[in-house]
Amino acid sequence: xxxxxxxxxxxxxxxxxxxxxxxxxxxxxxxxxxxxxxxxxxxxxxxxxxxxxxxxxxxxxxxxxxxxxxxxxxxxxxxxxxxxxxxxxxxxxxxxxxxxxxxxxxxxxxxxxxxxxxxxxxxxxxxxxxxxxxxxxxxxxxxxxxxxxxxxxxxxxxxxxxxxxxxxxxxxxxxxxxxxxxxxxxxxxxxxxxxxxxxxxxxxxxxxxxxxxxxxxxxxxxxxxxxxxxxxxxxxxxxxxxxxxxxxxxxxxxxxxxxxxxxxxxxxxxxxxxxxxxxxxxxxxxxxxxxxxxxxxxxxxxxxxxxxxxxx
Amino acid sequence: xxxxxxxxxxxxxxxxxxxxxxxxxxxxxxxxxxxxxxxxxxxxxxxxxxxxxxxxxxxxxxxxxxxxxxxxxxxxxxxxxxxxxxxxxxxxxxxxxxxxxxxxxxxxxxxxxxxxxxxxxxxxxxxxxxxxxxxxxxxxxxxxxxxxxxxxxxxxxxxxxxxxxxxxxxxxxxxxxxxxxxxxxxxxxxxxxxxxxxxxxxxxxxxxxxxxxxxxxxxxxxxxxxxxxxxxxxxxxxxxxxxxxxxxxxxxxxxxxxxxxxxxxxxxxxxxxxxxxxxxxxxxxxxxxxxxxxxxxxxxxxxxxxxxxxxxxxxxxxxxxxxxx
Numbered sequence: 001x002x003x004x005x006x007x008x009x010x011x012x013x014x015x016x017x018x019x020x021x022x023x024x025x026x027x028x029x030x031x032x033x034x035x036x037x038x039x040x041x042x043x044x045x046x047x048x049x050x051x052x053x054x055x056x057x058x059x060x061x062x063x064x065x066x067x068x069x070x071x072x073x074x075x076x077x078x079x080x081x082x083x084x085x086x087x088x089x090x091x092x093x094x095x096x097x098x099x100x101x102x103x104x105x106x107x108x109x110x111x112x113x114x115x116x117x118x119x120x121x122x123x124x125x126x127x128x129x130x131x132x133x134x135x136x137x138x139x140x141x142x143x144x145x146x147x148x149x150x151x152x153x154x155x156x157x158x159x160x161x162x163x164x165x166x167x168x169x170x171x172x173x174x175x176x177x178x179x180x181x182x183x184x185x186x187x188x189x190x191x192x193x194x195x196x197x198x199x200x201x202x203x204x205x206x207x208x209x210x211x212x213x214x215x216x217x218x219x220x221x222x223x224x225x226x227x228x229x230x231x232x233x234x235x236x237x238x239x240x241x242x243x244x245x246x247x248x249x250x251x252x253x254x255x256x257x258x259x260x261x262x263x264x265x266x267x268x269x270x271x272x273x274x275x276x277x278x279x280x281x282x283x284x285x286x287x288x289x290x291x292x293x294x295x296x297x298x299x300x301x302x303x304x305x306x307x308x309x310x311x312x
Numbered sequence: 313x314x315x316x317x318x319x320x321x322x323x324x325x326x327x328x329x330x331x332x333x334x335x336x337x338x339x340x341x342x343x344x345x346x347x348x349x350x351x352x353x354x355x356x357x358x359x360x361x362x363x364x365x366x367x368x369x370x371x372x373x374x375x376x377x378x379x380x381x382x383x384x385x386x387x388x389x390x391x392x393x394x395x396x397x398x399x400x401x402x403x404x405x406x407x408x409x410x411x412x413x414x415x416x417x418x419x420x421x422x423x424x425x426x427x428x429x430x431x432x433x434x435x436x437x438x439x440x441x442x443x444x445x446x447x448x449x450x451x452x453x454x455x456x457x458x459x460x461x462x463x464x465x466x467x468x469x470x471x472x473x474x475x476x477x478x479x480x481x482x483x484x485x486x487x488x489x490x491x492x493x494x495x496x497x498x499x500x501x502x503x504x505x506x507x508x509x510x511x512x513x514x515x516x517x518x519x520x521x522x523x524x525x526x527x528x529x530x531x532x533x534x535x536x537x538x539x540x541x542x543x544x545x546x547x548x549x550x551x552x553x554x555x556x557x558x559x560x561x562x563x564x565x566x567x568x569x570x571x572x573x574x575x576x577x578x579x580x581x582x583x584x585x586x587x588x589x590x591x592x593x594x595x596x597x598x599x600x601x602x603x604x605x606x607x608x609x610x611x612x613x614x615x616x617x618x619x620x621x622x623x624x625x626x627x628x629x630x631x632x633x634x635x636x637x
Binding site: 129133135136137138139140141142144145146148149150153154235239242243246247259262265266269270273276277279280283284287288291292295 | 323327330331335338339340341342343451452454455456457458459460461463464466467471472564567568570571574575578579586589590593594601604605608609612613616
């Protein structure tokens with residue numbers, strides 16, 4: 001295929017070209033496989049639980065700190081729950097939070113970036129100073145304040161505040177509120193140059209509204225940077241979730257997440273170091289896979305970077 | 313140039329004011345206000361007493377009025393009293409600042425000493441085996457959960473090998489034997505290591521990207537064509553230019569470094585600002601939390617400002633006539 005296209009006999013579609021560049025990035029391909037595997041394992045968590053006859057919440061005080069066995073492939077924790085099953089259920093939560101919060105952050109960032117870039121002028125200056133301000137802040141301490149807020153005082157309905165999943169929604173919102181800056185800057189930069197292009201000028205001349213131009217003419221051209229930045233931010237979001245949950249401010253037990261599994265394990269490092277080992281490894285593998293995937297997508301979607309590669 | 317830096321200072325001051333108001337408002341939304349805490353401590357307080365106390369302390373006033381009151385007190389140097397430590401806030405903060413600066417300064421220096429040469433080595437032969445290996449390490453550094461890394465260090469060096477302490481500050485000449493320098497330094501090894509590893513990855517990748525970009529420039533080819541040695545090309549021509557974006561990004565990362573310090577200090581029981589902020593928020597010590605958070609913000613903004621100064625120094629072309637591109 002390479003020789004054919006080099007001779008100019010066969011031209012490739014943009015997507016075929018992108019795909020070919022992507023599969024060249026071996027680590028990205030492996031990472032994509034690993035992530036699909038992790039997602040499948042998380043989805044199949046009840047199945048695994050049924051298979052080994054354990055579930056995530058049954059306490060069995062006679063079987064605390066069991067070593068690995070057929071019944072408990074990774075052993076049991078301090079109150080006799082199966083470590084593997086809890087890891088898989090924790091993966092569901094951590095992956096869910098990572099994907100939804102990264103998506104929500106991307107939506108916010110795209111909105112802010114596209115408006116700053118397209119309208120320019122004062123609005124651009126204002127939005128970008130705001131973005132710079134957020135980037136410069138020591139975010140974790142501020143996130144801790146956000147995570148410690150009393151939602152009742154915000155005027156949210158009691159039914160929501162008292163619901164079991166509130167810690168889940170809360171963390172998605174918190175992470176999205178601070179995680180949009182990278183996407184906003186990238187989108188703004190691209191939108192700034194796109195608005196000078198002929199097809200945008202043509203649409204303006206035809207009397208298209210600003211909203212229509214942004215949604216129909218500019219947004220599709222921003223797909224590459226948005227996809228890359230969002231993929232890279234999933235890893236960061238999972239790290240943030242795990243830190244907050246570890247500090248006791250994120251996902252609240254009994255819902256397991258990779259972060260809060262480590263909270264308990266921290267106190268048991270003298271007795272059961274393995275319990276602290278597994279959740280961290282899962283976080284590490286997931287985050288590094290998303291980072292490699294984002295790197296591969298960048299090489300594939302951004303022709304300048306592949307150009308750089310071929311020059312060397 | 314002076315105009316530019318002045319503009320930046322003014323902007324930073326604005327950020328501090330905005331942040332202080334936002335944090336003030338947010339803290340008001342946290343569970344339990346000071347009167348609630350008094351009620352928990354003394355069940356005899358009646359609702360009437362509580363209301364009277366609220367109006368006495370001005371807690372029933374609108375948020376803007378309360379904030380204005382706090383701000384004018386703060387500007388005259390009165391930051392209030394810490395509830396947890398029973399001391400004026402500043403007396404609690406000052407030793408903590410010292411401890412955090414030690415921790416951050418050492419890790420920052422160590423991370424740069426490792427990351428910058430690694431980034432340059434990777435960029436010198438992109439897509440070679442060396443580059444590949446350095447990239448793998450850098451990606452691992454970015455992806456490892458910092459608190460888990462700290463736990464693993466404790467497990468290996470404190471629990472299994474027993475060669476280093478799991479946390480604390482060491483003997484500061486208190487009762488009993490006075491620890492030597494080495495004895496106190498031992499308490500720094502694990503926190504500094506874990507914080508350093510957390511920042512190496514990012515720095516290496518910035519340095520690599522900037523250096524690759526610089527080495528593609530025409531003036532590098534020209535320098536090589538004139539027969540300059542590779543060392544001269546790399547360090548005489550390329551490095552300074554490549555450093556320009558790196559300095560900016562690394563300075564912007566200071567906020568991230570501070571977040572890392574919060575985690576590290578909490579896990580290793582290192583009595584610095586990060587741990588102080590965490591304990592203050594968890595312990596409803598509002599005055600302390602507010603001032604400590606602001607101080608962390610100010611420190612971060614000062615670092616960003618220094619980066620702007622460094623930027624001017626590194627790149628004399630930048631005149632900053634136009635503040636907004």
